[in-house]
Amino acid sequence: MIVNMYDRRYFGAVTKTHLELSPVQTVACCSPLTSTPLSSEQAGRIAPLLKALADPVRLRLLSLIAAHEGGEACVCDLNDAFDLSQPTISHHLKQLHEVGLLDRDKRGTWVYYSVRRDALADLATLIGGGL
Template sequence: MSISDPLDCCTPLAREPMSAESADQVVPMLKALADPVRLRLMSMVLSRVGAEACACELLPAFDLSQPTISHHLKVLHEAGLLDRDKRGVWVYFSARPEAIAALGTLFDASLAPA
């Protein structure tokens, strides 16, 4: 499940109780990040210049097959956390800044009502 605009779903938890609809939109992103391999992949993409990496650059960091890494990247993409761009035979993944910002906003306790 991909969400069209992650910012629409992520009112800070500390500001008001989350609606069932918002929770349904946020859960795929959190589930995607709950896997250690996917969390590491996300970290690797985010830490690169331009928050972009070729799938071929990510594979050597894991003792996993290429199809397994591709599956994990697909889950991150479908959750709305990564965009992908095929360039020739290579696929490049880039972090979706709006999704990362939305998750940060979700847990920002400083945005609680005074």
């Protein structure tokens, strides 16, 4: 299996005795961007998070979910807000979920996504902290 730098498995072997951290869990431990030079490894952990965020559709998904009543939204609601196919929306939601920006809760036939606000807050501190 070939694993590239953006893959969660890239940095360090993941064994049964280690907790595998999602990208978002690795951000809280870094001091702000502008405080100290980032190591290659730190940068390699942070980039996938920003990459997940760096798409117009995913930005809108995130803000739609956050603004939805109860702080969560099911996929059916979200599909209707875009001129995109259902698999495409599902694909974007998966990306946001994999890096830890969205929580996923299946209830019956429906799947509800909610925003991990702590993750966003940590990311904001990383970018804007120490200014």
